[in-house]
Amino acid sequence: MSRFAAPIAEQIWDMKYRFKDADGSARDVTVEDTWRRIARDLAQVEDTPDVWEDTFFEALEDFKFLPAGRITAGAGTARRVTLFNCFVMGTVPDSMGGIFDMLKEAALTMQQGGGIGYDFSTIRPKGADVLGVSADASGPLSFMDVWDAMCRTIMSAGSRRGAMMATMRCDHPDVEDFIAAKSDSARLRMFNMSVLITDPFMDAVKADQSWDLQFGGKVYRTVQARDLWNRIMKATYEFAEPGVIFIDRINAANNLSYCETIAATNPCGEQPLPPYGACLLGSINMARMVADPFDKAAHLDVDALNKLVATAVRMMDNVVDVSQFPLEAQQKEAKAKRRIGLGVTGLADALLMVG
Structure with missing residues (x-):
């Protein structure tokens, strides 16, 4: 033996x-x-x-x-x-029904023992108009809180807690809140978090240029790229979150880039995957x-x-x-x-x- x-x-x-x-x-x-x-x-x-x-x-x-x-x-x-250890879930639609359909898919995947990754950049920012109901959007972080509660509720298969990765693009209007989220020690405990860093953003950081935060073609705010980068680095140093994912580099190096676009990774970050990728x-x-x-x-x-x-x-x-x-x-x-x-x-x- x-x-x-x-x-x-x-x-x-x-x-x-x-x-x-x-x-x-x-x-x-x-x-x-x-x-x-x-x-x-x-x-x-x-x-x-x-x-x-x-x-x-x-x-x-x-x-x-x-x-x-x-x-x-x-x-x-x-x-x-x-x-399968690693899943990235489908693209989250920017609608209430679509978001909760995705929550259900995440719960079913976690119940069977899969760790999941999600890109929350597709959800409109906090304060944006919600047409037809005369209300302001609560933003992607509020929905991440819902995912977090679901993950705490559903124990993954066997003696193992659920694990999730949340990503957000570096040009999303709520990215500053995303960067600071883990400074609250009680919030989003079931998530690892990473900012999706693009090549144009790194160019702007190097050249010390301004950087537009935008969604759906509308610019919400303009910041200094280097300030945003420093904010990420400070949060990573102080709270070990968020990480960074050089998303343009990943897609350029992917030998399946002709048939898929990657926007997230599995919870531990070692496996970039397309929507529904495993x-x-x-x-x-x-x-x-x-x-x-x-x-x-x-x-x-x-x-x-x-x-x-x-x-x-x-x-x-x-x-x-x-x-x-x-x-x-x-x-x-x-x-x-x-x-x-x-x-x-x-x-x-x-x-x-x-x-």
């Missing part, structure tokens, strides 16, 4: 990823059972499932390949949960790829690495077909583009092992 490297690792497996019945009795007796459950589930879409189940188990064994939390917790459990994640454990660790002959086993990466990519691609999706639009988007994010973990350990 594989040993956990530390008691805390076993504790986290038991709390977050071990398959248990509703009464708390463990279906996964050992971590091998967890690996077998994942391998069997992801092999079911293969022509020869038995062969691939063993191949997938071998990749998981001894923590060589670590699928992300949603896969580890949900695969093979027959629960109505998604195996991504599943996994990591190669580099510490397990070192042959003869701490020895003079210590080296990275490149053949083993190549083989493991190929298997991991195949497993993650199968997740696209095996997973549940909270919304049909998410399923269509995932199956059309089959996005996966394969990264590395244990790099520092691997470097130590090879000296």
Whole structure:
């Protein structure tokens, strides 16, 4: 039986990823059972499932390949949960009905365990006219408070709280309120927040020019670009929020830019996605790829690495077909583009092992 490297690792497996019945009795007796459950589930879409189940188990064994939390917790459990960690939701319409339709979609996604990102730049600013009801708009931040309350109410699948990302363009009239929002320690606790920074804004910052805050073709206010940039930096220093997303750079570098426009990321910011975009994640454990660790002959086993990466990519691609999706639009988007994010973990350990 594989040993956990530390008691805390076993504790986290038991709390977050071990398959248990509703009464708390463990279906996964050992971590091998967890690996077998994942391998069997992801092999079911293969022509020869038995062969691939063993191949997938071998990749998981001894923590060589670590699928992300949603896969580890949900695969093979027959629960109505998604195996995707990251979602960006659809574009929020600038209407009361549309906004609350989007809130419902967010709640359904979170219930199945997905973290979500939203661009709130599409909602008209505070004080703007609401035609037909002779009222002023309450603005995107007030609706973010509603999202925040929803997220606190709906616990994500398993032992895990919901997570959200909110973005707002650097030229939105409410961007200054957005930047300052986290200075209130009780507000928007379920959100990470980032300002969408454009190339023209950075040009204006460098040239110390003025910057128009506008919505729907109407300029609401003009500020100094450098003042706005400094305000973001000060808030980030003091409250760790907001972050910045260089959105024009992301769209220019996106190899799918011909068929999608990105305006938000998943909650942790590592995965920029289009509306209804979804991504599943996994990591190669580099510490397990070192042959003869701490020895003079210590080296990275490149053949083993190549083989493991190929298997991991195949497993993650199968997740696209095996997973549940909270919304049909998410399923269509995932199956059309089959996005996966394969990264590395244990790099520092691997470097130590090879000296």
